[in-house]
Each structure stands twice: as C-alpha cells, then as structure tokens.
Amino acid sequence: MNFKVRVAKKEDCKDIARMIMVFQELSIFEKMSEQVKITHTELERDGFCQNPLFECLVAEVLEEHKSKEGFTVVGYALYFYTYSTWKGRSVYLEDLYVMPEFRGNGIGKGLLCKVAAVCKVKQCVRLQLSVLNWNTPSRDFYAAKGAQDLTVTEGWHFVRFDGQNLENLANEAPKD
Numbered sequence: 001m002n003f004k005v006r007v008a009k010k011e012d013c014k015d016i017a018r019m020i021m022v023f024q025e026l027s028i029f030e031k032m033s034e035q036v037k038i039t040h041t042e043l044e045r046d047g048f049c050q051n052p053l054f055e056c057l058v059a060e061v062l063e064e065h066k067s068k069e070g071f072t073v074v075g076y077a078l079y080f081y082t083y084s085t086w087k088g089r090s091v092y093l094e095d096l097y098v099m100p101e102f103r104g105n106g107i108g109k110g111l112l113c114k115v116a117a118v119c120k121v122k123q124c125v126r127l128q129l130s131v132l133n134w135n136t137p138s139r140d141f142y143a144a145k146g147a148q149d150l151t152v153t154e155g156w157h158f159v160r161f162d163g164q165n166l167e168n169l170a171n172e173a174p175k176d
Contacts, residue, residue, distance in 0.1 A: 001065055003104040005114045008056035008076065013043040015073035016056060018121055055082040057106045057114050067101060070152065074102040077111040079118075084126070091119045093129040112145065130158055 007119065017040035037053045059075035066072045075098035082090045093115055098107045119127050129147075131138050143149070150156040155172055 001061065001107075003059050003061045003065075003074070003102075003105070003107055003110065005057050005059050005107075005110045008047070008058045010044050010048040012056070012058050012073060012076075013040040013047070014148055015058065015071065016040070016076050016078070017043055019076060020095070049074065054078055055118070056110055057118075059102075061102065063089070071099075073160070074099045075107050075111055076116050079115055081122070081124070082128070087125045089122060090122040090126045090128060091115065091124050093127060096129070102129070108141065109145070118171065125154060 017038065020038060021036050047056060056076055056078045058073050060073050063072060067074060076095065077093060078095045079091050079093045079096075080090045084090050091166075093112075096108060096111055096115075098111070116127055129142070131142060133139075139149070
C-alpha cells in the first residue's frame with residue numbers, strides 16, 4: 001500500500017484526536033477508554049505553540065486507499081524530548097498507532113523508523129516507550145526491531161503521580 005509519513009500540521013489534530021478519542025480506537029485497544037480526556041483543541045494548543053510540548057508524525061494514504069469512513073490520515077506517532085542524566089538527549093514515544101484496517105502494510109514500521117530518524121537528526125541517544133504487559137503484538141513488534149524490555153533486563157518500573165496524589169504532592173512543596 002502506498003503511504004507517506006510526514007510531520008503533523010495543526011489541521012491534523014482533529015484526525016489525531018479522532019484516533020485517540022472520537023472512535024476511541026487507541027483507548028479501546030489499550031482497554032483504557034474511560035481515561036481519555038484530550039481534545040483536538042488541547043492537541044493544537046500543546047503541540048503547535050511557541051514551545052510545543054510534543055511533536056507528531058502522521059501516516060497518510062492516497063485518496064483511493066482511504067478508510068471505510070473516508071479518512072486518509074490513518075496513523076500517527078506522538079513523541080517528546082526527555083533528558084537522561086546518564087546518557088543525554090532522548091525521545092519518548094508516547095503513542096504509535098495505526099488504524100486496524102491499515103495494519104500489516106508497513107505503516108507502523110514507517111512511523112517508528114521516522115521517529116528514529118528524528119532521534120538521529122536531533123542527536124538523541126535513545127528512543128524510549130512503554131507497552132502494556134498484555135499487548136503482546138506490540139511488544140513482539142518492538143522486540144523484532146531491536147527494543148529491549150527494561151522491566152526484564154534492568155528491573156525498571158514505570159511510576160506515576162496523578163489526580164489527588166499529584167495535588168497532595170504539590171501542596172507539600174516548600175514555599176518560596
């Protein structure tokens with residue numbers, strides 16, 4: 001299938017939000033649809049401002065290969081920059097998603113490889129991501145491309161503060 005991977009534009013945020021939220025494709029796939037709160041307006045604000053919080057690539061097919069619903073933007077990779085005090089510049093891949101009817105055509109690989117190319121251009125030393133433990137197809141896909149499972153090899157655990165726990169932590173910050 002003929003497709004191209006390109007840098008997302010502000011106008012693509014509706015398609016990105018659609019894949020995240022409207023059809024809840026990604027959130028349903030990850031069995032977390034109740035947690036999705038993002039809108040295309042927030043994506044536009046956060047990704048297309050003077051100091052963007054993320055960057056994004058989209059996969060686009062030709063009009064003659066559009067989805068059953070008429071969409072030509074059929075996948076995306078959303079990522080941002082982090083910093084390792086041990087290694088330096090890094091990229092964190094938050095989402096890599098391809099609509100189910102377009103999987104198996106190299107689109108996911110194309111998106112992942114393009115993010116890796118961005119890493120190289122920006123002189124990043126690593127590309128990191130998280131995968132749910134039950135998502136064997138994705139874990140196998142990344143492993144086949146050379147990804148290391150740090151939970152297994154190094155024992156790292158992914159930790160999060162959110163909601164009231166984040167609020168409580170912030171309230172305990174030293175006063176200026």
